Amino acid sequence: ARHPRLVPVRLGGGVRAALPLRDRSGTTFGSIVIAWDHAVDFDELGPTLTTIAELVARSVERARLSDDLARDARRQSGLAELAEALAGASSLREVLASLAERIAAPLDGVDGVVGLVDRGGRRMRRYFRADTPEGVRALGRVAEMSSPSPLVTAARTGEAVLVSSR
Numbered sequence: 001a002r003h004p005r006l007v008p009v010r011l012g013g014g015v016r017a018a019l020p021l022r023d024r025s026g027t028t029f030g031s032i033v034i035a036w037d038h039a040v041d042f043d044e045l046g047p048t049l050t051t052i053a054e055l056v057a058r059s060v061e062r063a064r065l066s067d068d069l070a071r072d073a074r075r076q077s078g079l080a081e082l083a084e085a086l087a088g089a090s091s092l093r094e095v096l097a098s099l100a101e102r103i104a105a106p107l108d109g110v111d112g113v114v115g116l117v118d119r120g121g122r123r124m125r126r127y128f129r130a131d132t133p134e135g136v137r138a139l140g141r142v143a144e145m146s147s148p149s150p151l152v153t154a155a156r157t158g159e160a161v162l163v164s165s166r
Contacts, residue, residue: 014035014036014037015035015036015038015039015040016033016034016035016036017033017034017042017045017049018031018032018033019031019032019033019034019049019050019052019053020053021053021056021057021060022053022054022057023057023061024061029057029060030057030060032052032053032056034049034052071108074105074106074108075106075107075108076106077106078102078105078106078107079106081102081105082098082099082102082103082105082106085098085101085102086098086099096114096116096127097127099112099114099127100112100113100114100127100128100129100132101129101130111129111132111133111136112129113126113127113128113129113132113136113151114126114127115127115143115151115152115155117145117155121145122144122145123142123143123144123145124142124143124144124145124147124151124152124155125141125142126139126140126141126142126143126151127141128141150163
C-alpha cells in the first residue's frame with residue numbers, strides 16, 4: 001500500500017513527490033517537491049519523505065519566528081529612539097522634526113508625515129521628513145480641512161484612515 005498522503009506524479013520522465021508543509025496546528029502553509037530521474041518505491045520512502053517535510057516545516061517555522069523576533073526588536077528600537085528624541089525636544093519645532101524623521105521606523109515604514117490643525121480648525125500644516133519624496137511634498141505644507149487626504153480626513157473625523165493600496 002502506498003503512503004496515504006503521497007501521490008506520485010510522472011512529469012517529463014521523472015518521478016516526483018509533492019508534500020505539504022504544515023505548521024504545528026496542522027494548517028498547510030506551503031509544499032515541497034522532490035524529483036527523481038528513476039523509479040522509486042514510495043512505500044519504502046513514504047515515512048522518510050514525511051519526516052523530511054516535517055523537518056522542512058519546522059525549519060521554516062523557526063525561520064519565520066526568528067524574522068518576527070528581529071522585526072519586533074527593530075520596532076522596539078525604533079520606538080525607544082523616537083521616545084528618546086521626543087523626550088529631548090524642548091520646542092514644538094523640535095518635536096515635529098523628531099516625529100517626521102522617526103515616526104515610520106518602528107513600523108518598518110518608509111516615510112511619515114505629521115499634520116497639525118491650526119488653532120482656527122480651518123487648515124492643517126504638514127511636516128515632512130528631509131528625504132520625503134517630491135511627489136508627496138507636492139501636496140504642499142498646508143491643506144484645507146476639507147481635503148480628502150487621509151492625513152486630513154483622520155484629523156477631521158477623529159477616525160483612523162487605512163489605505164491598503166492606491
